[in-house]
Amino acid sequence: MRCQKDGHDVRLGIKLDEKTKNIGKGLVQVVDDYRKWARWADIVFMADNTLYTHDLDRWRAEGIKIVGASIEAAEWEVNRSTGMKVFEKAGIATASCKEFKSYDDAIAYVKREDRRFVSKVVDGGVADKTLSYCSKSPEDMIYMLQRWKKLQKLAGAFVLQEFIAGVEMAVGAWFGSGGFSAGWCENWEFKKLMNDDMGVATGEQGTILRYVRSSKLARRVLQPLQGALQRIGYVGYVDINCIIDDAGTPWPLEFTMRPGWPTFNIQMALHDGDHAQWLLDLWNGKDARNWRMNEVAAGVVVSIPDYPYSHATKREVTGVPVCWARRRRSFSRNSSTAR
Secondary structure, eight states: OHHHHTTOOOOEEOOOSTTTTTTTTTTSOEESOGGGTTTTOSOEEOSOSSTTHHHHHHHHHTTOOEEBOOHHHHHHHHBHHHHHHHHHHTTOOOOOEEEESOHHHHHHHHHHHOSOEEEEESBTTTSOGGGOEEOSSHHHHHHHHHHHHHTTOOOSOEEEEEOOOSEEEEEEEEEETTEEOSOEEEEEEEEEEEGGGEEEEEEEEEEEEEEESOOHHHHHHTGGGHHHHHHTTOBEEEEEEEEEOTTSOEEEEEEEOSOOTTHHHHHGGGBOSOTTHHHHHHHTTOOOOOBOTTOEEEEEOOOOTTTTSOSTTHHHHTTOOOOOOOOOOOBOTTOOOBO
């Protein structure tokens, strides 16, 4: 929609089914088969790194300009063990972790170590993300492992990572053939459903972010990856989520090799200029310098019942017209109440 407003002709490629058939309807031109438009486009922008990644690698080989993850880049994110090896090869220290394929083996390990762990799925592309859990104690971790075993939740490998107390913070940047673009995106996610960090954990309820010219965290965990990113020919957004301990040491937890959601939407509030040209510039190795520095942007995911427990709600909100209206606020001289 932003690109359309800037005067561009846009196609939104979505694999249409009952769940997706209304996405973008009436807002942009939606196409079921993106392949008919790949050669037509000046630039192809990937919103994710799953469904079409293999196809788009073939298009890359034919010279199509694509901003987004390749198969190898996506593997850094979806396969946690691969991602940790990339960090280690770049000289970035990581928290110790051990991979398991059996709950019994993991339970025995926690009992033997008798300390806190964080459980993470290895293959984030297909595994059940509810298997990610930060325990409050060894007993808590054992309980969750026993619960998942009873529910037969295991779908592939998972890791138990050493728990590190500290502050969670991430830093990301846009990377092209010319290297990192100016502006390090420091960001903080909020995953609990309600304010004051209360309620159940969700995928994400909101994020605070800013672009800065200089970032100590980026120097520690992002800039050392420049060689690896150049080696795989990456063009797109890369983000590293970390725990920073009391001594100020950052411990990277995971990669995000795609535009984050809702991070990308929030980033657009700090974007100046044409919403498509900068992506083409990025692919061509030019830094458009399009980010406003040292301004804070906030995004909140607005949720309605019965989220986050099921998808039943969608039936109640599908097909409702979307309208835009701007209301001018006026204030009484004798009152602070807006009318």
